[in-house]
Amino acid sequence: MPKFSPPDKELKEATRAKLCAAPPPPDDELDPRIEVLVNDLIGRVADRWTMIILEVLAEHGEMRFTQLGRMVKGISQKMLTQTLRQMERDGLLTRTVHPVIPPKVEYKLTDLGLSLGAAFCGVWIWAEENYEIIEQSRRKFDASLNKS
Amino acid sequence: MPKFSPPDKELKEATRAKLCAAPPPPDDELDPRIEVLVNDLIGRVADRWTMIILEVLAEHGEMRFTQLGRMVKGISQKMLTQTLRQMERDGLLTRTVHPVIPPKVEYKLTDLGLSLGAAFCGVWIWAEENYEIIEQSRRKFDASLNKS
DNA sequence: ATTCATACTTACCAAAAAGAGAGTGTCAAA
């Protein structure tokens, strides 16, 4: 299940440097571990529902299953359970079962979950700021295809 | 093709506020436009290859097709072409064809592409900082499944 | 006795994404 090698300080430093700094002297190849790490991260953060659930939960605090299902429009029960479980597994939220009838389960973001929301803020803002530019670029691109 | 309604200032403000600020007084439902926007963004930024290509390109500056293919390990020609085209369409990079034989095509990040890399920095750092915590959480979760 | 609510799980099926591998065109080198 742990599908990549253990991270170490140097890896972390290298990784951060590469994405955040100006291009350093090009070396021949990327550390493969970095790539697997990237893949894994992106996969973690970047499915259809995780960030939306995160957002709803950040907004409303503690919530129950059906309540969440109503907020996150278009999600099926299956996907809701699945995504919630993944997030729980990753430590982004806690799941509290109250042994009553009818059942009551409450979901709540952990500090880790909240911090992910905050971290994602940069991308969010970028997207807002550049949303129209991208749309424009797409229109231009598509138009140039039709002409040729 | 534009599958959601045009964004406006209020939407943008609301969106940013919701992700970045502390939980405001809960209202009953999320603006559906916000969700579509989120979906779209995430889809744009968050596939298997886009960020990796972005990173390689940020590191090395201008690069050719085969060269990129060697750097981005595990990617197939198909996916490389596909991702590159999407990124071009979105205005993240430029594609310059030199009409020589054998063919020579060069890919280079635009300012938009570079700024996306910078924006993604937050998520990157978050992931580095919390990588071990997540792994630990997963191990604990999986272990608790085996016991029960 | 039947229905309802809650929080799921399971089985089945369709659609989408992605990999593998062969083909294309051109010229230059061996």
Next chain:
DNA sequence: TTTGACACTCTCTTTTTGGTAAGTATGAAT
């Protein structure tokens, strides 16, 4: 004359993903 480099494209197959719908357990309300 065959091979190779480059930057693809095309087709076929496999894998992954996600939706639908039904089933489950429990007790309370009608």
